[in-house]
Amino acid sequence: EAGVAQSPRYKIIEKRQSVAFWCNPISGHATLYWYQQILGQGPKLLIQFQNNGVVDDSQLPKDRFSAERLKGVDSTLKIQPAKLEDSAVYLCASSFLGGGSDNEQFFGPGTRLTVL
């Protein structure tokens, strides 16, 4: 079974530029998550999708971050314009269902963003 795919793996941009990340979850997984992991910290949830609907985006900085999952499969996360403090690893995860206690999440390799 293929895992969660993410691209690109690395991205370096200058502040005020825009950037987009792509994620393809495990086939059949209805729930998709984007996390931000700043160096030395644990991942922090940015947004959760259930199929193509948003379950929670309360921690997404909506003035500069946006995400979509139009067909309920793959997803893109965009930052426009980027700030220095956005330098982090952006992790995508998926799980089979949002409900039920056995909701194991599987993570992709992440995209490491450096903002100069």
Place this chain on the structure above:
Amino acid sequence: KQEVTQIPAALSVPEGENLVLNCSFTDSAIYNLQWFRQDPGKGLTSLLLIQSSQREQTSGRLNASLDKSSGRSTLYIAASQPGDSATYLCACSGSARQLTFGSGTQLTVLP
């Protein structure tokens, strides 16, 4: 709001030693707790998932326990090996099945 704390932040042990990593959480109303491993520059690998109704889970040399009433979980690693060197993260799943992570314990196993 759930808060997850992991102590210690870093740990260095000689090969072959048994060790315990600690995780504490403030809200006992969790649905499950997961332990992950993260290697430098890599994503997260799920090690063990403990459902809220369970008290422990085992996989090979790993054993994770859960005490919801006290807000604690431990990850026990038996007979540690240099290949176990990584950062270990615990995460609690809340009502919407979102994960709240601790900051991790960076483990170094010396040959």
